[in-house]
Amino acid sequence: MSGGTPGHSGSVPPPRATRRPGLRVGGSGRRALTIAVVSTVVVFGVLAWLVVNAPGWEQVRRSFLDGENFVRSAPGIIARFGVNVRLFLIAEVLILVLGLVLAVLRGLSGPVFYPIRLLATVWVDLFRALPGVLVIYVLGFGIPGLRLPGVPNDPFFWGVVALTLVYSSYVSEVYRAGIDSVHPSQAAAARSLGMSQAQALRFVVLPQAVRRVIPPLLNDFIGLQKDTVLVSFIGVVEIFRQSQIRQSASFNFTPYLVTALVFLVVTIPMARITDWLVARERDRTYATAIGAAGANARRGRLWSGF
């Protein structure tokens, strides 16, 4: 912030109007706001009218937007979301740890570590290539089918394992990109102070790498949340299976609308919170990177608007 127009140095604050020229374009700020509101109402009004008056709207409304069905099925469906939450929370913790381990193992230098590097690379290549559903099916049905002593046959357990295997491979690549983005001079500076390679990684490289990849990590976390519904295929009654049950009982698709809304309600605020955390961190560390998000974070606002 350079304190207003160049002519105004010293203690007298410049008049508000010259400090915020943007709002003066095209008339007063009030007028611009009125125009925006009116045009928005008109556009969305016309769109809504078109949809409601389209042929077949009545069937769509009955099949997807049945208020009574919504009220009846929502409590049971929302209650089942607890299963998904448990799935993705447990899996996410395992994924973050395993992904980091894989990324670090792949980065080990020296011929001694070749087999470890190879193993980690194969792991990532394999589970990133396989469709998640396939891994879930094979583990969830295949392994309990072997009837091995001491091996659990709980589908929830195998769901967590399958999601962890698949997502840790994505997440390890995200971490690896983050590690690679930290300039080698940082590790060199740490080593020159007598720190070991492991210490340089732990205290200097990884903290910077992880901060940089928080947005893509969140991306994968959202993907994981949605993919928890795949575990319904091996017999876990979670939110999606519950809405299927409701749908087939009523021949009405409104239960799916409930499920869709639940995912929206969980995911979108989380994205905003993460943006805010990242902006706050950036604001604290870097003097030069104060963008709109940073300014909003400083004011403690979660929603940075459109």
Added chain:
Amino acid sequence: MTTTVRAPLLIQGLHKSFGPLEVLRGIDLEVAEHEVVCLIGASGSGKSTLLRCINLIESIDAGRIVVEGEEITADGVDVDRIRRRIGIVFQAFNLFPHMSVLENVTLAPRRVLRTGREKAEEQATALLDQFGLADKRLDYPDRLSGGQQQRVAIVRALAMKPDLLLLDEVTSALDPELIAEVLNVIRKLAAEGMTMVIATHEMGFARDIANRIVFLDEGQILEEGPPDRIFREPREARTREFLQRIIEAGRL
């Protein structure tokens, strides 16, 4: 002979190549305790590479480096232990951007020397205070000026109490008005008896501070001696040429 063996730094027949490019071609150099040696020479003459070899950031192809009687370039030497005794400060500061000034300075003492947090912070604060940075201890590097960042980098190296400090063109990335504050810090260290090898383009400073000037040319030490002699009556034609260019550029 004993003085030679115990010298803080002894380099013999050092060769270093990057691929087909031979950057150091047989360097012999000895630095005595409390001595300040300034390396001068054109860009690409091997000054930085020499410093990086001494700190074992670069491996060497031939020759040996002996620090206080211990050959640090021998096979099986614990590199981390050697680096604890040799501090290096880089042209680009290389501070850790995710840590406050205080954390930057205390990290290595705490993790490498296992100094307790309180004691490490106390020592760091005292050092920062000495170099006029006490009020910056909780700031992050990006909030500091270049000169302040470089002073923090020097303090960070000093916190490990090195026997030998290497300075690699530490003012080259600074705005002219910030150079003096960093040079004053180095002058202060020299006055306190710190043994230093300094690669620099600041000839006036080198003349002031150095006990000995070493002129590097294409990976070899072409000429060395006390600053008065090197700057007033250089023996080698290449040295004269180099100094002439510096004078023309207004840097001396």
